[in-house]
Amino acid sequence: MPTHTAKNLFTKNITSAEDCLALYDAMIGLKPGVDITWVLRAGIVFIVSAIDTYFHDKIKYGIGKAARGNMPDSLANFKIPISELESWEQAKRKGNIYRNWVVKYYSTKSLQSPIDIADALKIIGIQSYWDKIEPDKKKRQVLRSKFNKLISRRNKISHEGDRLTSRSSGKKLRDIDRENILHWIKFAKDLIIKTEKEFP
Numbered sequence: 001m002p003t004h005t006a007k008n009l010f011t012k013n014i015t016s017a018e019d020c021l022a023l024y025d026a027m028i029g030l031k032p033g034v035d036i037t038w039v040l041r042a043g044i045v046f047i048v049s050a051i052d053t054y055f056h057d058k059i060k061y062g063i064g065k066a067a068r069g070n071m072p073d074s075l076a077n078f079k080i081p082i083s084e085l086e087s088w089e090q091a092k093r094k095g096n097i098y099r100n101w102v103v104k105y106y107s108t109k110s111l112q113s114p115i116d117i118a119d120a121l122k123i124i125g126i127q128s129y130w131d132k133i134e135p136d137k138k139k140r141q142v143l144r145s146k147f148n149k150l151i152s153r154r155n156k157i158s159h160e161g162d163r164l165t166s167r168s169s170g171k172k173l174r175d176i177d178r179e180n181i182l183h184w185i186k187f188a189k190d191l192i193i194k195t196e197k198e199f200p
Contacts, residue, residue, distance in 0.1 A: 006057035010192050013050035014185065017043040021181050037173070041157045043181040047188050048112060048154040054192055055111040055120065056103075058199075062124035063099040072125040078102065112151045114144045126199055133194040147191070150184055 020043035027036045066075050080101050091097045102123060111117050118129040126132075134140040156162050156174065163171045 004057075004061070006054050006061055007192065007196050009057050010050055010054040013053055014047065014188060016046040017050065017181065017185050017188075020046060021178060021185075024178060024181075035173075037176050040176045040178065040181050041162055044150070044154050044157055044176075044184060047181075047184050048151060051188050051191065052111050054195075055117050056106055058195070059106060059120060059124055060099060060103050062126075063102050064095040066124040067095050067098045072122060074119075074122040075102075075124070078105075078123065112154075114147055121199075129195075129199075132198050133191075143191075146187060150187065 020039050024036060024039045024043075027039065063075070066072055075098070078101065084101065087100075088097050106120065109116070109120075111120055114130060121129050130140055130144060134143050153174075162174050162176070163169075164174060165171075
């Protein structure tokens with residue numbers, strides 16, 4: 001059975017966005033007479049999903065190591081219901097119980113903001129995440145700003161149909177093209193490369 005890591009699962013997930021781009025290119029050649037930019041918008045959603053899932057997986061696969069030895073404060077102070085103590089007592093592999101508790105907690109939380117990501121990673125002992133992956137202050141500000149722009153665009157697609165919201169806008173769709181998708185796919189890949197380099 002193959003060993004899964006946050007990195008190799010990200011690689012699998014980001015292909016959904018790349019497939020959207022390939023589908024768009026194929027449809028362009030067919031000249032279908034319908035608006036196919038929705039395929040590109042789906043690509044944006046898949047890119048954010050791949051990033052979000054990566055950080056959830058980074059926590060999931062990092063808990064076992066974090067639970068051994070000196071626990072990070074965030075894990076040592078992790079709150080659980082008293083009713084969960086029975087599962088702890090019965091468990092032969094205590095590390096699995098830690099993982100299950102943490103995974104369950106984060107299963108309802110999106111990791112789509114710089115602050116949420118940095119706070120969540122503390123549970124596996126990763127401190128000052130953004131400072132570590134980009135030590136240069138100006139470059140770090142640019143990185144976080146770009147990240148926020150990607151998340152904002154995803155939210156506009158998911159929650160507003162990607163339409164302009166002002167009264168005078170006519171509720172037109174926001175512009176999007178294949179270069180946007182290429183740009184954001186590269187951004188996502190570069191972010192994960194930086195993360196894996198600092199926190200393999």
